[in-house]
Amino acid sequence: MSWYRNRVERDLTRWQTAGWVSDQGASAIRTDLRSRQSPFGAAPIFAVLGAVLFGFAVMSFVAAHWTGMSKLARLGLLLATLWGCYGAAAVLFQRQLAAFAHAAVLGGIAVYGASIMLIAQMYHMEGSPPDAVLMWALGALLAAVLARSNPALAATFVLLVVWTWWERSLTHGPHWSFLPAWAAAAGVAVWLGWRPSLHLAALSLVAWLEPLGYFILDHHAHWIIVAIGAAVAIAAAVAGPAIDRHIQASAALFAYGLAVAFVGLYVMQFLDRYSIFGSQQYSESIQRLLLLAVFTLAILLAGMFWALAHDNRGALWLAYAAFAIEIFTLYVRTFGTLLNTSLFFLVAATIVSLLAWAAYRLHQRKTPPQEAAV
Amino acid sequence: MNSSRKILLALAIIALAQTAVLAGIVIDRVRLLQSGREIVLPIIPVDPRDLFRGEYVRLSYSVGSVPSRLLEGPKPGRNDAFYVVLEKAADGAWQPVKVSAAMPAETSPDRVVLKGRALHEWMQSPTARQLVRYGIESYFVPEGQGKRLEDLAREKKLAARIAVDGRGNAAIKGLIIDGVVQYEEPLL
Numbered sequence: 343m344s345w346y347r348n349r350v351e352r353d354l355t356r357w358q359t360a361g362w363v364s365d366q367g368a369s370a371i372r373t374d375l376r377s378r379q380s381p382f383g384a385a386p387i388f389a390v391l392g393a394v395l396f397g398f399a400v401m402s403f404v405a406a407h408w409t410g411m412s413k414l415a416r417l418g419l420l421l422a423t424l425w426g427c428y429g430a431a432a433v434l435f436q437r438q439l440a441a442f443a444h445a446a447v448l449g450g451i452a453v454y455g456a457s458i459m460l461i462a463q464m465y466h467m468e469g470s471p472p473d474a475v476l477m478w479a480l481g482a483l484l485a486a487v488l489a490r491s492n493p494a495l496a497a498t499f500v501l502l503v504v505w506t507w508w509e510r511s512l513t514h515g516p517h518w519s520f521l522p523a524w525a526a527a528a529g530v531a532v533w534l535g536w537r538p539s540l541h542l543a544a545l546s547l548v549a550w551l552e553p554l555g556y557f558i559l560d561h562h563a564h565w566i567i568v569a570i571g572a573a574v575a576i577a578a579a580v581a582g583p584a585i586d587r588h589i590q591a592s593a594a595l596f597a598y599g600l601a602v603a604f605v606g607l608y609v610m611q612f613l614d615r616y617s618i619f620g621s622q623q624y625s626e627s628i629q630r631l632l633l634l635a636v637f638t639l640a641i642l643l644a645g646m647f648w649a650l651a652h653d654n655r656g657a658l659w660l661a662y663a664a665f666a667i668e669i670f671t672l673y674v675r676t677f678g679t680l681l682n683t684s685l686f687f688l689v690a691a692t693i694v695s696l697l698a699w700a701a702y703r704l705h706q707r708k709t710p711p712q713e714a715a716v
Numbered sequence: 717m718n719s720s721r722k723i724l725l726a727l728a729i730i731a732l733a734q735t736a737v738l739a740g741i742v743i744d745r746v747r748l749l750q751s752g753r754e755i756v757l758p759i760i761p762v763d764p765r766d767l768f769r770g771e772y773v774r775l776s777y778s779v780g781s782v783p784s785r786l787l788e789g790p791k792p793g794r795n796d797a798f799y800v801v802l803e804k805a806a807d808g809a810w811q812p813v814k815v816s817a818a819m820p821a822e823t824s825p826d827r828v829v830l831k832g833r834a835l836h837e838w839m840q841s842p843t844a845r846q847l848v849r850y851g852i853e854s855y856f857v858p859e860g861q862g863k864r865l866e867d868l869a870r871e872k873k874l875a876a877r878i879a880v881d882g883r884g885n886a887a888i889k890g891l892i893i894d895g896v897v898q899y900e901e902p903l904l
Contacts, residue, residue: 412904417742432723432724435720435727436724458737465742465749466852488726
């Protein structure tokens with residue numbers, strides 16, 4: 343948050359000299375800024391990092407398979423560490439050191455997961471490894487709910503993604519059972535209302551959704567993902583104000599929808615070539631690729647314009663990045679086959695120049711010169 | 717209840733719930749090892765390797781490869797559990813005789829049911845063999861001992877003592893090298 347404070351400080355000095363903000367007002371603003379606690383201070387970050395490293399320490403301890411101790415002693419040691427973590431969290435909560443307390447909770451979750459692995463190792467269990475990850479994720483979710491712990495919730499989302507990817511790698515199925523588990527965690531995210539965990543909720547859903555096309559219908563059904571992403575983006579654009587009355591999310595939803603649609607299109611064009619080419623002739627397949635590429639670029643340009651017009655910075659940068667990735671991949675893939683290098687650059691340059699000009703016009707319309715003069 | 721009491725209670729519930737889950741796994745295993753029926757299956761330890769969980773030896777069983785034609789009823793999906801019925805032959809070796817998606821009722825003392833999973837699609841051809849995993853394919857060894865087991869396997873006959881419960885779950889009780897129990901697994 344200090345970047346924000348620095349920025350306000352800079353502007354404040356400017357506004358004060360211009361006489362728009364009284365000295366009294368300026369000092370009141372400064373006091374308010376100082377009193378606000380930064381959610382991303384160095385101490386909590388180091389505490390959480392410490393907890394994660396602690397988890398790794400426990401896991402490598404497990405990996406060493408310490409034979410000097412009996413199974414009972416090993417179990418006792420693990421449970422003592424588990425209770426030690428939550429005990430430490432209790433003490434820290436009572437001393438009002440919430441950030442450190444949450445790090446201790448995270449440590450407890452790490453020890454819990456390591457214990458599952460150790461017990462499996464002690465008894466030479468194999469079973470289905472993703473089930474163990476799900477068990478771990480549910481333990482983390484429970485901690486997130488009861489201790490109202492955002493780091494624990496973040497860990498839950500990460501574990502859910504590991505679970506679904508592992509499960510899919512074994513079953514090659516769509517893994518629908520991810521959805522109820524995700525919905526439970528997402529519900530907790532809404533309830534806790536911490537912005538980063540809402541993003542993690544969205545990202546973990548995207549991680550499940552994006553490869554879904556490989557597992558349903560003819561196993562090349564990426565167009566469904568594109569349709570879902572586009573529908574989300576359009577819904578966020580059309581019903582933006584209505585959504586924002588409940589939860590300030592339409593801008594983020596638009597960006598996620600755009601990203602999902604783009605990745606789906608990217609998979610269709612460059613990764614899962616069968617999805618558009620099938621058994622087509624080469625020349626025909628190149629035509630299809632180009633059609634799809636034009637469609638992709640059009641969607642990205644539309645996204646950029648919408649983002650510019652509605653000051654959606656996240657979506658704008660995302661669209662810029664996607665545009666660059668699309669152009670670059672297209673260049674690499676078609677180089678030497680269809681498009682002459684210089685012709686390609688000419689086309690790309692023309693598009694981007696037009697884009698710059700359009701953006702400039704849009705910017706001018708939005709901020710008339712007399713207001714922008716400051 | 718004030719908030720500091722509340723958080724204490726919450727943390728205690730988390731710790732208790734997680735402890736209960738871990739204890740549940742251990743109790744389940746101990747029960748299986750203690751009361752499960754014991755069978756002995758020949759093994760070949762292959763390629764010891766280091767993974768996140770430590771050093772272990774991959775145990776390959778002759779019953780880990782099942783003729784596809786033994787399947788009765790619907791095909792199990794990838795990674796779905798199904799049941800393999802083993803029968804004791806005259807020479808004392810266990811052979812797979814039947815595979816089914818549902819748990820079969822087998823009462824004969826010469827038969828035992830194992831729960832397995834297939835990593836690949838079930839093949840229909842009459843000559844095909846299906847690779848089946850019973851959850852007893854990993855044997856964790858102290859660091860540096862995987863190689864020793866692998867060397868032993870070259871000149872000696874290895875077998876695993878397996879406990880099987882009424883639901884088809886299997887667990888490794890120990891390893892037998894040339895008829896002598898070498899690696900004995902304590903319950904706790």
